[in-house]
Amino acid sequence: MEKHIMDKTYDPHQFEDRIYAMWMESGDFNAEVNPDKKPFTIVLPPPNITGSLHEGHALNHTMQDILIRYKRMKGFEALWLPGTDHASIATEVKILDKIRREEGRNKEDLTREEFLEKAWQWKEEYGGTIVNQMKKLGNSCDWRRERFTMDEGCSKAVVEVFVKLFNEGLIYRGTRLINWCSDCGTSLSDAEVEHEDVQGAFYSISYPIEGSQEKLIIATTRPETMLGDTAIAVHPQDSRYENLIGKYALLPLVGRRLPIIADEYVDRELGTGALKVTPAHDPNDYEIGKRHNLESINIFTPKALINEEGGNYAGLDRFLARKKIVEDLKEQGYLVEVKNHNHSVGHCYRCHQPIEPRESLQWFVQMDSMAKLALESVEKGEMEFVPERFVKIYDHWLENIKDWCISRQLWWGHRIPAYYCEDCGEMMVSREMPLSCEKCGGGHIHQDEDVLDTWFSSALWPFSTLGWPDATPEMDYFYPTDVLVTGYDIIFFWVVRMMFSGLKQIGVAPFHHTLINGIVRDARGRKISKSLNNGTDPLEIIEEYGADALRFMLISGTSVGSDTRFMIEKVEAARNFANKLWNASRFLLGSLEDKSYPIDEQALDLADKWILSKLSQTTQGVEKSLERYELGQAADRVVDFVWNDYCDWFIELSKEALYSENMDKKEGKQGVLLFVLEEILQLLHPFMPFITEEIWQHLPQRKSHLIKSTWPQVGSNYPQEEELMGLLQEAITRIRNLRAEMDIPPSKKGRVFLQGPRAQEVLAYGSYFKALASSEELSIAREDVGDASPILLDGLSLYLPLDELIDHEKEFQRLKKDLEKVQSEIKRGRGKLDNPGFIGKAPAELVEKEEEKLQSFLRLEEELHGKIKLIKEKIQ
């Protein structure tokens, strides 16, 4: 690639798209079945094609991209398989909205075929938008393998699983009380019902007893359902009502005779202790009805209007009917009391309308045996949650699971592979539409009208995308996948179902780890929601700050599984860091020629060894954090190294050599600077792929792509050099501190005298003090340092002659502060060492360390006392 000069300022627009195109063109994201390498696989949680990606996706995708890029550099055959989800109900709602808006037509005005044509158009449009967004974000997916939950392969897998489970008796069709959304016009699974607190009321209604003056008071929150009452239940041992058991009550407004039955389910403490039983519209009543063989009267149409069973009320919407019925009860003297009452009511997770329990003929998956598989697999450690606490949500859901209602009365989705003979009514479940009836041989056959729950196909995603049910090389090689990255809100929708599906169909858990990402909240910590309109479009952030800044902001300063806040200040900080790296790189690369800069181990100076030592520790730390999925920690580690060690100390210390006429010295320094920069780019690449690749392309003699480079090895450590450098850093910092306190301008260079056991050693590094502490001459102190201001370190005293600038009072205050610090340390150390418990029980090594520290602080204290005495004399 052509080497061009780096722009003066960091401007991500100049290169992000170009870099992405370069990767695509070279096939850098592609993964192949390769027996020479170990696979590392992630399947992308397929975004719904309902719209565009939000910050949550950006976080989720960034985490996966970091892991994939890291593993790719580590030498794995890294496959990140992308795709999108048809999101049956959610998408259907949106498409119908659009048709209504644009054409004024409702679902009733459309044929299924017309609808599906529009739906596929929608898919093309929004699927494309999503893919484009993912590319802007830098996702390194193997796009050749992109999939869609309703494509041919995924559909084949869906039919295969359905038929197999049906043949085993694990899928059945039956009439049950299910969750019905009257707005969406379909059944829903239990997981799709969200309980929301609503302000409601308790209506107490008086039911007359047949052939008696007695009355039974019953409290209900849903008076309209009385139209479907078929019994009154009381507790068998309830002395208040014992005498009524076996008698009949008369249903107000309707006049139906209701048997008064006894059932243990009734709670004597609740309400009045008597319960109206409406088997068709309440799950508990449904069970009571089954136990007592009660009639079940459905009073609602699919649109939740009162049906013909409701007599006068027929045709009314359920809420209007409630109002009307309450009015009539009041008028006719049946209404005893109305009390405000807050309670939680199931709502549709898509349209947020109240769910109606409704008896209907649906398809179900029997869950017991497969739930057991999923529980055992996690129990055995075949799949682990990161962080592990989320296993509780998983276990809890599976332990309380009920059969899964999978049929939906929708058009957008996989049509159920059940076929009915119109002649004899026989039902056939098969992979393809039968040409004739198996039973009567008739040829009039139609397919079930319903489609499957969208999660039925999502459940197969880890293997349907790899070619299953065909025996593909990809299945052998890439399955099971390594890690699934997802939010905690879909553990039971998705993780649970992928687990039992993988275990049941393939016999192996679909992934080893489930990494849970937190939720991205707004700056105030609120959930992002449409009603608050507090979301931020990731593309807008990329437009303004660059994709690297967005990615980095989402990751840095976060810990696994906890929520994060989206704050523009954090994006700015990330962008500033990118800018810092850009400038440091430009500074170095601008001085290099297109040739190699080997490092001569023999010629390394103190700072070189120190930075190499720090680098190897950083590499080690980043790697350790990444292996533990602590992405935020890994990112912060690199920042700390780049900014504080490399830029603020090492580059500053290198300048002298860089401006030197001595070419060996200059090139030696350039070699180290370059080597460290290269590894910085590698360590940072998973987090900030664009800027690092762009800089990499400017390195001398560069031919390869950073994305395909080999992750750095952990290098040598130089503990002695680190220790000495630490002392120099402390000395330099203290000098800066002193000069700042004394208001000495940087332009005024000062002299420094050294004293103490380490003076000679430190003397050799006068250039460091010159470069970083505005200090001109470093020399060993003579006996008398006169008025010079002292800085006392362990083993090293520095004296700064401040001449006319000295302010004895200020100086006294400064030393007194130092003394107080030292004395509080002495107190702390003594406290420990005077404690026989500590001496006796703490590790000997620790006691020794404490002892050494105390001694050094005592020496400092003594010295400080001396200096303070001198100052005092001068003040007086």
Added chain:
RNA sequence: GUUGGUGUAGCUCAGUCGGUUAGAGUACCUGCUUGACAUGCAGGGGGUCGGUGGUUCGAAUCCACUCAUCAACACCA
């Protein structure tokens, strides 16, 4: 109601196995047109680690209780 999370500097958050003087970023204050970067550099102030009690030689860290806050699940005639 059940379960879980969180509580550390003004704000956002780290803090590993209990053992350095509890850290970072940001905000704030002071100084700096030093040759990569003012999207920067140097320096500074700011913390009873929610509270109480306990275990321990030693607790931000472990245990109990408690307060605050968030979430998931469940139930309510």
